Amino acid sequence: MRLKTITHALGCLAACCLATSLFAEEPAATQKPLDPDHAKKYAEGLKLFKGKVRPLLMDRCGSCHGVDVIEGELDLTDREGLLKGGATGPGIDLKKPAESYLMRLVTHKEQPYMPYEEDKLLQAEIDLLQKWIELGAPYDKPLTEDKIAVIPWQERKVGNDADKFWSFQKLNVVDPPRFTDDRWAENEIDSFILAKLGDKELAPNDRANKRTLIRRAYYDLVGMPPSAADVQSFLNDDDPNAYSKLIDKLLASQNYGERWARHWLDVARFAESHGFEQDYDRPHAYHFRDFVIQALNQDMPYDQFVRWQLAGDEIAPEDPQALMATGFLGAGVFPTQITANEVERTRYDALDDMAATTGNAMLGLSVGCARCHDHKFDPIPQADYYRFVSTFTTAVRSNVDIDMTPKETATKLAAWEKTHAPKESELVAFEKNTLPGRFENWVASKDLTNQSMLAETDWILFDQITAKSKNGTTLTRQADGSLLAGGKNPNDDVYTFTSQSLIPGQLISAIKLEALVDPSMKKQGPGRADNGNFALSKIRVFVEKLDGKDRRELKLIEPEADFQQNTASLSIASSLDDDPKTGWAVDPQFGKSHWATFAVTTETSIKPSTEERLVIELNFQVNTKHAIGRPRLSYAVKPSRPSADGKMADLSILRAVSELAEKGDVEKLNEKTRTALLDHFRRQDSEWVALNDAVQKSLATKPKPNLTKMMIVSEGVKPIRHHTQGADFFEETFFLRRGDNEQKAGVAEQGFLQVLMRGDSTTDQWKVEPTSEESKFSYRRTSLANWMTDTQNGPGHLLARVIVNRVWQHHFGTGIVSTPNDFGVQGQKPTHPELLDWLAQYLIDNDWRLKPVHKLIMTSAAYSQSSQFDKEKAKADLGNQYLWRFEPHRVEAEIIRDSMLSVSDTLDETMFGPGTLDMGHKRRSIYFMIKRSQLIPFLQVFDSPEPLVSVGGRPATTVAPQALVFMNSPYVREYATNFAKQLLGTNATTEDIIKGGYWQTLSRDPTPQELAATAGFLDAQTKSYTDEKQSNPRELAVTDFCQTLFSLNEFIYIE
């Protein structure tokens, strides 16, 4: 799996250029003379080799390194191979023989210890090797004469007989066996079952009774027990097809998808968080769960179900369901904190997760086992793995906004267009034909001066050209002309705003300061203090020359504000005095905007010229960190101060008029200015206003797409990214020697598993190329989907076998192949291979629909037989592999909880949407959010798996913590309380209560024994609670009884 051992692969030996000259470890350039003892050493070394080293190498090293196989790419049969070394750096160091990598491995100073997984060399042998290296490691001749022809591993082919293994073969065309006496049999399945039972001289059980059948069917298909009424009506239905009708009804129920989706979610290692260090949520991942439920309920053909999960984004990009399906690929774990060293390996891990899950889930093959070496058991060369993985090279998780109902949106839009278009054209016609003339007249006739424009307005926005903070606050201009403070929040500060006057020649009469709220502040401000307050110690206004000279201050008087904290030191008036410790503040009116206005004394006021600018200063020294968080300033030029809520001037008009005055002709105005002026004019034209209002009103009713955020896996989208020190993905996937991303061995182009490409088929025949250069998709996953579902030349036959086996497994408790995720050589062989193939073909013939398969299985005699145990039969087939009875089994975690909710009549049947971690919720358990670090203990204790890798089936353990749940869990107690209230509400007598409880949980009357025991219990508990002076002794006693019913084996076993 990983690299370490693999250092085994390492080339033990050095790549110095000894081939020609023995001691050429001295760089040739230096031209140092050879060791004078060279010849002597050579002769000595050779003697050592012939006598002792050669036998040692042959005995302990050669078989793995050149004689039989070549491990680690190291061939030490001759000196050339020894010197060339293996996959990694120098192995022998002729200068420091003892430090040679080879020596470190054989002396067990470093791993992998050599000889690999064998006894260590004797000390004498180690000394010998070292001596030989010291003498230059000479060979007289190679260890073997026949060199192994090395086919690069990237090109390795599987053998011709690789596909002879049963699961790789095509489906056998089989006819169900025929019997002279097949009265037991209900359909073809039973013929196969009878044939096997016959071989073992076993007879199947009789049909189970109707009560058992309806309970079995309900638990199995919808995951909750039938109500008393359901059972009664089924028992009373004498129609011979009553059972068949029941199955149809349950398969049509929406609850079917909620029950069976859970099985696929286990296989898909589905969860809604990333796992690893922070385990961040994937709040938009639930769509995949919803997709699986919907697809099952719609009886979506299984091949389409598979295709969409692999490449729904490429195959049906407009269909939200197809996009939801791609969540399959992205459901695995992924680190959220990745160091630079780990970036590439992490990406290969992610590719492995997609490939391995695809292999296990869809083909029942452990593709992932070929990451570091050729698969040990199945005919999957390592190179096949990299070609297969290459499919996912550019696929990434992404959160995208998707219209969940695109068709409805389109229909609504079309209807709206019909009513909207005429209004739009009417306005356009008016603007084209009538408006220009009126505009020209207006321009010509009206005295277009600032004065006339200003007549309509009260305040002019102080349109800051510069905004500076003395102590490092950042001030960012907002669309409404305010400035948002951010970054540093210094103890005290001075904001300085500067602007050239837009209306030269007007006497400034008043100043307005607004302190606006903003979500970026605590309590939304309007101040930056921790409580949202501010304190303005002083406001000052100046006029100065553009170069900053000749500054004059405008004196502010008569301050007014909408609110002030007090009338003394924190009043609006105190923001005009010279005391820096007093000023305007607004505690406790936080979270709302405030304003203040000031008049300018006529003596000090001036008419700024075009050569001058206005400067406004806000000082904050009253209290630490008490600056205004989002100030906006404006001023007035009317002789008397306007009211604070007076109209704000349209700056663009003011600018336009100034420009017009300058240029003298509308035609000379630039487009922007002209438009501003026109806009101003038409707003006063009642006809235009009416037409425009109609259009605006209509636009407001324009249907919007039903956008929902969804996590998908796709290409050319923005990857979900957390704390990573590198790229999210790479454009190419490489063959990796030993699975080590430091050992790349060429680019791996997409390919499929050789053993599952029939005859002369090659990857190309399933390939889909991008339609254009601009296509954001590579269509590699579509190619994979094409191959996957090809029953003729691809693995479609295996795909069908694997899924019908899963369906069988969840009906009977065990699959025909009992290792549902492993159909390879290591997996179990099918108990009924012909039946498996026949069912797979049945699925394909039924357009890959699963519901007919469910129906066929559930209406078979094999499924409907009783679970009666029989010692004699068990002797012949203890594990019931051949199905002489229906094997009883405990229901799964989700069913336990859902059943308690259901019988206590508190189940919330809301389907789909985000899940929750709240154990108190009342929806079905499939709607728990699956957060990897906070799995639901209630479900875990009943064996719900960890969503880390594909899980093909769950164990059914019996451990005391499960009993503790039934006895002590506050949730079980709550369900029991609700159940008790309901029973008490509808039944009068103790006997009725007991019967009602039995019918709802166990679908039957209590036996006289049970009735007596329970009645005695109720009396005793009621008395005990009465003695304790509990206010509701009877309810408590019935609750204890209900809790007991939940705890019964009969309640949680399918029999």
Add this chain to the structure above:
Amino acid sequence: MNLYQPLHRRQLLQRAGAGFGGVALASLLQQEQLLGAAPSVSRDPLAPKEPHNQSRAKAKRVIWLFMNGGPSQVDTWNYRPELEKRDGKELEGFDKNTGFFTGQVGPLMKSPFKFSQHGESGAWASEIFPHMSQQIDKMAFLHSCHTESNNHSPALFMANCGLPKMGYPCVGSWVTYGLGSESRDLPAFIVMSDPKGRGLPKGYSQNWGAGFLPSVYQGTWLKPTGEPIDNLKPPITMDVSQQRRQLDLMKELNQYHADQNPGEADLAARIESFELAYRMQQAAPETLDITRETKETQDLYGIGDPDCDHIAKQCLVARRFLERGTRFVQIYSGGMENERSWDGHKDIVKNHAGFAKETDKPIAALLQDLEARGLLEDTLVVWGGEFGRLPIVQKGGTGRDHNPHCFTVWMAGGGTKGGTSYGVTDEIGHKAVDDKVHINDLHATILDLLGLNHERLTFRHNGRDFRLTDVSGHVVKEIIA
């Protein structure tokens, strides 16, 4: 290897509840997940099992004191005088991607702590461990441990689960799977985390998860606040006699049903599980109650000492579980990262001295107490973190960044050779040089001490026989007595 030997029904009933409620794996767990083709006989997943090699089985149980965040080897147990000499010098050829903060590479920094030799072995210890250093002759040091990630969570997974990624069973789960449990009514594998609100180790519960092993083998996390174990208290309206009466009714009704379904071993096992649960309600709180210990013992551990009260309590609780048959205990010192654990990026003095103070006395006491009770000889104590720290200073402070290339782990008791030291690092404690101990080797050694062969302890999942040691692992025989 098939760890599940079929049991006859009678045996099963005798054994019922051998572990923390381990009663029966109903649908067989014939290796590859469950639902196997093997006979449908109930088996007890937590029944005690024979180790592979009885004669090598020196340890019966393990307590792993996990110094979360990565203690610095050169400031704790690996004394490097050369580092002192080269203090302030640049470390030439240093790969800046070694640690986490690639842009904060400073010069070599000597340990701010004084080192001295202790015990008969004369092993070196930093002054921050005044109590543990008195127990130094019990310790076998592995100075050349190295790992595969420079990042907390992969390194934690590596240390706990044998691979630097998520999804694999942890050591405690493997051990419990391999040996079962010796306790009838306590969890086989418990984990305690930081109770001071500093969080959980990165990767959270995955560090004690069972991965693809059945969930019965996952660690039981004793919650640091509220009730440590779920569902141990009856509903508030119920007293003991009322619950007993309810259980009797349950038993009676279940028994009628079982009588009508002879041959179903699962049903009997499940009936038994309620009785076991009832007993557990008493046993677990009793074990958690350290007030039953003498004042002397409490003082030894440091109960009531504000510096170390929390770890003292955890160590004492651990000992109580261990002596009652719990197989594997893990205690995490420190919470998540940075100042909240041994992750001393900024200030090694403040960080390491602080966490040493929290752990030194309780751990020393645990060693003494185990020895005094005769438990040390078959209880393996492991001390270590997920990686080490660099010998250079992390720029901008006086701390050290992560170092996967070497760190020190010590083991005591359980068949280890106290007073030994194995493995060599370079002179400055940057990299392990000789006799390197990979995490897989560490795991192989722990399993070996328990009599488990790391190559035979396998579980088949999705077509592959998985091991704790993946495809590697060598037992460090040199530290085994």
